[in-house]
Amino acid sequence: MTVPKGMTERVLLAGGAGFIGSNMADRLLERGAEVVVLDNLQTGREENIDHLRSHGNFDFVAHDVIEPLPAAVLKGRFTHVYNLACAASPPAYQADPEHTMLTNVLGTRNLLRLAEAQGARFLLTSTSEVYGDPEAHPQREEYRGNVSCTGPRACYDEGKRAAETLAFDFDRLGRAEVRVVRIFNTYGPRMDPDDGRVVSNVICQALSGAPITVYGDGSQTRSFCYVDDLVEGILRLMAHDGPQPGPVNIGNPHELTVSDLVERVLRLTDSDSRIVEQPLPEDDPRRRKPDIGHAKALLGWSPKVSLEDGLKATIPYFAAQLRRDEPVMRFAAAGGERTSLAAAE
Known part of the structure; x- marks a missing residue:
C-alpha cells in the first residue's frame, strides 16, 4: 500500500525489539514513518x-x-502491521513450544484482526522452515514442503504454516490485505550471541578461541x-500494490556448506580454533537454498551484500559483545547443549 501524499506512514512492528525487527525499525524511522514496537522481550532485547x-x-x-492487544495498540490507527513476533532459532522456540505455536496462531490472528479493523496492510514474516527438510532444490514458493508435524521443530515449522493459512484466508475473504515473506537464513549485527544460529555460534567460538561446534x-x-x-526485500514486498502475489522467498541464493562458512570465519577472525563435530539435530534440513525468481520479477529485488562483506560487518559486533558481556559470550562460544546448527532466520 502506497501511503497517500501528505499522510504519515504509521507502523505497528510486532517483534520489533528482535534482530530483524530492530533493523526494520531503523529503516522505517529513517524514511519518516511513525513506528510502534510491540514486543514481550522473550527473545527481543531492549538494547536493540x-x-x-x-x-x-x-x-x-x-x-x-x-494476549488481547492493549488499548494503546487498538487505538493506534496504523497504516501497516508487520508481524515479526516469534522466536526464530531452535533453542529459543523449542524452550517453550506451546508458546511458539500460540504466537504463530493466536498472535497472528490478533494482529490480522487489528489490520482488518483499521484497514491496514498486513505482512507476515514466515520462514524457509515451511519447506522442512526439502526434497526439492532450490526451494520455490510452489513447493509444499517436507515437514514433520510431530518432531521437535514442528511448533515453529507447523506454526508458521498455520500462520500463513490464517493470513491467506483473511486475504481471500477480503478481511485484510496481506503480504507473506518466507525468510531464509539471515545474519548481521544485533543477532543474539546465545541464540544457537550457525553464524553467531561460529563467530563467537572463533573470536573466543574455543572449539567450533559443527553439527x-x-x-x-x-x-x-x-x-x-x-529488510530491503521485506519493505519492497509490503509496498507492492496489485493482486495478491502469494508467498515470496527473500534470501540469498548463494549456497555454501557449513564447513565453507567455518573456513571463512576462521580466516576473517585470524582464529586457530579447532573444529568439533556433534550429531545433527533431529529434522535439521540438509540443504537450504531459495529460488528468488519471484522476488526478482515482482519486486526487482536481489541481495547486494556479499558474504565476505557481510561477515566483515558482523564480526566487529560480536567482538564488542564479547568485550561487554563476557559471561553470555562464554556460553555461546562453548557451543552448549542448547545450541543447534540451523535457525529459520
Missing part, C-alpha cells in the same frame, strides 16, 4: 531499540501478542542473507 527511545516518531509497548559433518548447506538486504 534503546537508541530509538528518544526519537519523536518511536514508541514501545511491552506486550505478548498471544553433522559440515556438508549440509545454507544460504546466508545479510540483514540489510533482507
Whole structure:
C-alpha cells in the first residue's frame, strides 16, 4: 500500500525489539514513518531499540501478542502491521513450544484482526522452515514442503504454516490485505550471541578461541542473507500494490556448506580454533537454498551484500559483545547443549 501524499506512514512492528525487527525499525524511522514496537522481550532485547527511545516518531509497548492487544495498540490507527513476533532459532522456540505455536496462531490472528479493523496492510514474516527438510532444490514458493508435524521443530515449522493459512484466508475473504515473506537464513549485527544460529555460534567460538561446534559433518548447506538486504526485500514486498502475489522467498541464493562458512570465519577472525563435530539435530534440513525468481520479477529485488562483506560487518559486533558481556559470550562460544546448527532466520 502506497501511503497517500501528505499522510504519515504509521507502523505497528510486532517483534520489533528482535534482530530483524530492530533493523526494520531503523529503516522505517529513517524514511519518516511513525513506528510502534510491540514486543514481550522473550527473545527481543531492549538494547536493540534503546537508541530509538528518544526519537519523536518511536514508541514501545511491552506486550505478548498471544494476549488481547492493549488499548494503546487498538487505538493506534496504523497504516501497516508487520508481524515479526516469534522466536526464530531452535533453542529459543523449542524452550517453550506451546508458546511458539500460540504466537504463530493466536498472535497472528490478533494482529490480522487489528489490520482488518483499521484497514491496514498486513505482512507476515514466515520462514524457509515451511519447506522442512526439502526434497526439492532450490526451494520455490510452489513447493509444499517436507515437514514433520510431530518432531521437535514442528511448533515453529507447523506454526508458521498455520500462520500463513490464517493470513491467506483473511486475504481471500477480503478481511485484510496481506503480504507473506518466507525468510531464509539471515545474519548481521544485533543477532543474539546465545541464540544457537550457525553464524553467531561460529563467530563467537572463533573470536573466543574455543572449539567450533559443527553439527553433522559440515556438508549440509545454507544460504546466508545479510540483514540489510533482507529488510530491503521485506519493505519492497509490503509496498507492492496489485493482486495478491502469494508467498515470496527473500534470501540469498548463494549456497555454501557449513564447513565453507567455518573456513571463512576462521580466516576473517585470524582464529586457530579447532573444529568439533556433534550429531545433527533431529529434522535439521540438509540443504537450504531459495529460488528468488519471484522476488526478482515482482519486486526487482536481489541481495547486494556479499558474504565476505557481510561477515566483515558482523564480526566487529560480536567482538564488542564479547568485550561487554563476557559471561553470555562464554556460553555461546562453548557451543552448549542448547545450541543447534540451523535457525529459520
